[in-house]
Amino acid sequence: METAGASSLLGKHVVLGVTGGIAAYKAVEVVSRLRKKGAHVHVIMTRGAQNFVTELTFREMSDEPVITDMWAKVTHYHVEHIALAKLADVVLVAPATANFLAKAACGMADDMLMTTLLATKAPIFVAPAMNTAMYENAMTQENLERLRAHGFHVVEPASGQLACGTSGAGRLPEPIELVAVLEQFFESKRDLVGRKVLVTAGGTHEPLDPVRYLGNRSTGKMGFAVAEAAAQRGADVVLVAGPVGLETPAGVRRVDVLTAQEMHDAVLAEYATADAVIKAAAVADYRPKERAGQKIKKKDGSLLLELVRNPDILKELGEKKQQQVLVGFAAETERVIEYAAGKLEKKNLDFIVANDVSRKDAGFSADTNCVTILGRDGTHTEHPLMSKRALADIILDRVAGALPKG
């Protein structure tokens, strides 16, 4: 008998999506094993799945209501179709059919499982199970690639005799393996417990007068994704945020600032005790020399503004660096790697994340990013287009690896 106390799944809310494949029967054992580990399991069945296993089986095994219909009257979960999306610590779809993968890759929301996937911020695992030819089909592989790029974790299918009589890749891994994948995920991703991570996000506003400012297009999405990921990995996170319209991620201490000078002061106040700093903010390099007390009135001819330099916060952090792992971003529109490498050196950083901000799907305001991470150790890794949240974990993997042990 396994004991719940030792498992990283203890107390976790696992949303288990079951889609319509013959391997749906194995999902029953997944529920049982997850519960033995101390997890709460909430099952969502697609219409297809109900042809293979009954709702009653999952209800009895999970001891929770089972969702089979987006339009049914909700009796247990508070409000609506996104309650489970919010509750979930992790979502596992097992088995995941080719049809499900195709719909997920397109971001469809035509049933409760698809809606939950789109609405959740929890990590999502999919375990494909299907006939080998369907699995190897280029379209299925492209769908899986797209899902990976959006941060989905794909559990590779096992090879062997399949229900359709053929043999090859496409078998759902055994329930014990699926549960182990989730357990390991929660174990490895608590690697920042006891560490203080300081993150900056958003742009700065440099006032010209009471109603106007110089600013930039940063929305804060990149920095907020890093803060959220660090908090989920157990760090004590301080997020110094410029003026952005985003909700504070759970477990994060947020300090709001407006100008580069305010960001400088807030960051320096937290720096000495930080283990890692990730500077995703787009800080204005200049500010108007004078800030008019009243709204500037228009006159004939041109208006000349004199700008003065703002502090380079990251450079100062580099000069004062002690135990901290320092990560900067480089927002470039040309010679991306060359300029980023210069900043890595000049600002005394451990890593720099170079993004080409001339792309529409990367850099400012997009939900996705496509970067090259340059390391002080000479490493140079390219990361394809993916969600900012998925990229946040990749950056934090590098940070965790560079932190002094203990």
Ligand code: PMT
């Ligand atoms: O917020 P989003 O809409 O999600 O967009 C994300 C982003 C494009 C803003 C982000 O991915 C990014 O590239 N952030 C850095 C933007 C930037 O200011 O880059 P830079 O190359 O000008 O600066 C290099 C580094 O020095 C940055 O880490 C910056 O925070 C820091 N810096 C810059 C100027 C300054 N005065 N002080 C600084 O600390």
